[in-house]
Amino acid sequence: MTQDELKTLVGQAALHYVEAGSIVGVGTGSTVDKFIDALAASGIKVAGAVSSSVRSTERMKGLGIPVLDAAEVQGLGVYIDGADEIDHGGHMIKGGGAALTREKIVADLAERFICIADESKLVQALGKFPLPVEVIPMAAAQIARRFAAMGGVATLRAGVVTDNGCHILDVTGLQITEPRAFEANVNQWPGVVTVGVFARNRANVCLLGTSEGVKTLTFD
Numbered sequence: 573m574t575q576d577e578l579k580t581l582v583g584q585a586a587l588h589y590v591e592a593g594s595i596v597g598v599g600t601g602s603t604v605d606k607f608i609d610a611l612a613a614s615g616i617k618v619a620g621a622v623s624s625s626v627r628s629t630e631r632m633k634g635l636g637i638p639v640l641d642a643a644e645v646q647g648l649g650v651y652i653d654g655a656d657e658i659d660h661g662g663h664m665i666k667g668g669g670a671a672l673t674r675e676k677i678v679a680d681l682a683e684r685f686i687c688i689a690d691e692s693k694l695v696q697a698l699g700k701f702p703l704p705v706e707v708i709p710m711a712a713a714q715i716a717r718r719f720a721a722m723g724g725v726a727t728l729r730a731g732v733v734t735d736n737g738c739h740i741l742d743v744t745g746l747q748i749t750e751p752r753a754f755e756a757n758v759n760q761w762p763g764v765v766t767v768g769v770f771a772r773n774r775a776n777v778c779l780l781g782t783s784e785g786v787k788t789l790t791f792d
């Protein structure tokens with residue numbers, strides 16, 4: 573199976589977690605696009621979706637799925653999103669699509685994070701995928717120096733301005749073996765908007781697309 577077919581498979585499998593009449597949290601990316609398409613085609617009528625990006629909002633509206641503002645909801649049952657990497661504890665690197673801040677906000681509203689990913693995303697330790705960090709532009713150079721002190725190399729993602737008007741640094745050379753402590757540490761640096769390690773908001777379930785079908789990993 574191609575990577576695209578695996579993404580379609582897990583996008584469809586995620587429908588199992590969507591209840592008719594509920595409000596669902598929706599992430600961003602090519603795998604989530606497959607989920608949105610599957611939801612629209614499924615006939616499951618949700619009360620609405622809270623979206624993590626302009627990209628997903630436009631796709632859902634185009635397919636007739638009502639999109640609600642995050643401020644309108646008290647909480648969500650599930651948040652469905654992809655990942656750039658996920659480890660065996662459900663910790664993830666996210667932000668390849670530059671939507672990490674809104675993704676973390678919507679994930680935080682949800683009782684359960686359902687990660688949908690193809691098997692190439694499963695890793696022993698986070699850090700092979702360049703870690704996205706959303707930063708206030710004036711702090712970018714200082715934050716890059718802080719990563720250098722940890723052995724990382726931070727590169728400004730050229731030409732990218734996030735949905736929040738900020739910049740993205742992509743950091744290579746890190747091995748993140750203590751995701752929760754790492755996330756808490758980087759989050760407190762002045763000028764960091766969001767670090768792309770999702771540890772506090774880790775996945776509860778991962779639907780992993782493999783050549784043998786969808787494997788369900790649970791982390792509760």
Ligand SMILES: O=C(CO)[C@H](O)[C@H](O)COP(=O)(O)O
Pocket residue numbers: 599600601602603604653654655656665666667668669670671672675
């Ligand atoms: O974090 C993300 C966007 O900010 C995506 O979930 C992540 O980049 C995975 O994307 P894809 O499904 O296209 O591989």
